[in-house]
Amino acid sequence: MATGQTKQRIIQAAEHLFASHGFVRASLRQVTELAEVNLASVNYHFGSKENLIQEVFRRHLDGLNVEREKAFDELMAADPNPPLSDLLTAFIAPALRLSTDPVHGEYFVQIVTRGFVEYKDQFREFLSREYGDINRRFFAAIAHKLPHLPDQEVARRLDFTIGALTYSMGDFGLTKLADGTDREDYLRATIDSLVRFSEAGLTRTPT
Numbered sequence: 436m437a438t439g440q441t442k443q444r445i446i447q448a449a450e451h452l453f454a455s456h457g458f459v460r461a462s463l464r465q466v467t468e469l470a471e472v473n474l475a476s477v478n479y480h481f482g483s484k485e486n487l488i489q490e491v492f493r494r495h496l497d498g499l500n501v502e503r504e505k506a507f508d509e510l511m512a513a514d515p516n517p518p519l520s521d522l523l524t525a526f527i528a529p530a531l532r533l534s535t536d537p538v539h540g541e542y543f544v545q546i547v548t549r550g551f552v553e554y555k556d557q558f559r560e561f562l563s564r565e566y567g568d569i570n571r572r573f574f575a576a577i578a579h580k581l582p583h584l585p586d587q588e589v590a591r592r593l594d595f596t597i598g599a600l601t602y603s604m605g606d607f608g609l610t611k612l613a614d615g616t617d618r619e620d621y622l623r624a625t626i627d628s629l630v631r632f633s634e635a636g637l638t639r640t641p642t
Contacts, residue, residue: 442480444470450491454545458488458554489561492550495533495543500566502529507572519580519637523630526573527600531626534604535618544604551601581637588641596633603629 448470452461463484467474481487506525510517534544550558562570578589603625 441470441472441476445472445477445480445487446490446494449487450494450542450546453488453491453549454542457549463487485557488554488557491546492558492561493565495539495546496562496566499529499533500569502533503573504569507569507576511576516579517576519577520630520634522573522576522580523596523633523637524626527596527629527633528622528626530600530604531622531629535622537618548601548605577637583640589637592637595636599629599632 445466449461449466452465452469455461456465463474463477466487467477470476477487481490503526506529507522510521510525514521534540536543550561574590574593577593578584578586581589584592
């Protein structure tokens, strides 16, 4: 088996096991059995379970980062001081679109949700290291639209927005992408509702 194929088999097996069993419960032995490789192959390509976990994160989040950067750059090129709703749409829409992708959406949601819930400190460190630049650019642009709030309060409110986004991505709520529902109609409605919800929460004057 070619080296590149072996690496992809390992990543795909790890993705499946991490999504279904979690990062702690899924063992490297299970990964090697599912990928039909030996432990030496895992060590050769990744060095450790930690590195393999991060590679699975990258498999999904690199694409999200690219889409967010593209949306942000296009928005700022058209208007250096865009409306807050447009900034929120550029941040929210790519994640929701990936979460409903018929091929990779389910794994994307499971991996991200487990990252926040059971791998939180390492996951936050990974997000900051790998994707901190675009997140900081979004934060600065959004904070600029909220001069009445200190940065700490903006960060707190954006955390609530990210929480609501993660919840929506997981399809945990009362509204869901049901069988027979048009995906684009569902996405447009969900993005619009979440942007309006987030904008109201972000702009509210402290009492």
